[in-house]
Amino acid sequence: MSTIGFLHTADVHVATFRALVAELAPGWRDEHVVDAGLLADARAGIPVEERVRARLAELSGADVIVCTCSTIGPEAERAGAVRADRPMARAAVAAGGRIAVAYAVRSTLEPTTALLRDEDPSADLVFVPCLDAWPFFEAGDLGRYHAVIASRLRDVPADVIVLAQPSMAPVAALLPTRPILSSPRTAVLAATSTDRPRS
Incomplete structure (x- = not known):
């Protein structure tokens, strides 16, 4: 069974994307990492690229990883994740x-x-x-x-x-x-x- 991993910056997104995986890709498992601090720091102008890479590494067993936050999307894409947007x-x-x-x-x-x-x-x-x-x-x-x-x-x-x-x-x-x-x-x-x- 394939696995899709998600990096979020708000807990509310877990249920949204879990439901979409169940609907659109029922043969897939989903894993989620949530770090609200990434968005808070990015909004404050604090570099987050290294932390984004570290959080994505927690999902390294997934077949594909999606970053759902548009603010940190560029950093996630450079680290090999799929930008949700x-x-x-x-x-x-x-x-x-x-x-x-x-x-x-x-x-x-x-x-x-x-x-x-x-x-x-x-x-x-x-x-x-x-x-x-x-x-x-x-x-x-x-x-x-x-x-x-x-x-x-x-x-x-x-x-x-x-x-x-x-x-x-x-x-x-x-x-x-x-x-x-x-x-x-x-x-x-x-x-x-x-x-x-x-x-």
Whole structure:
């Protein structure tokens, strides 16, 4: 049986990704490492690459490892992990047109922008900060967190909306008429695909 490992920066993601593995890759086992301090330090400008590598090493027995945090995604990808947001970014640029990038923590803006530019240097991006939503996430009020983000995105002029953080994924259900991409489902599908390149 194959194993997929996940590095998260919030406990709430364990249940989300475990459920997706059960749904999309029922023949796979899942393992999880959570380190909220990685995101906190990255937001404070403290280098985290060595610690990211150390936490990923705890998952070294997995067939594939996914980093679900968009802020530390570049460090994880350099260490050989799959960035959860890369399949989403690839789908966004493939869709074409203007891409709205919604983010709730400032530290994710640069890596998400760089990722989209890596997929398409000429991508037409518009940025939608939802920074006032983040305190609700930190307080565990996920319903309010998602509602605030949805209110920012309801009328944004864009052909496709990218939710830069995996915690935002439920926002898509609140805006069923908008074309919205989030990273959890696409990440699990890509990571467990039978034609995924093996390292």
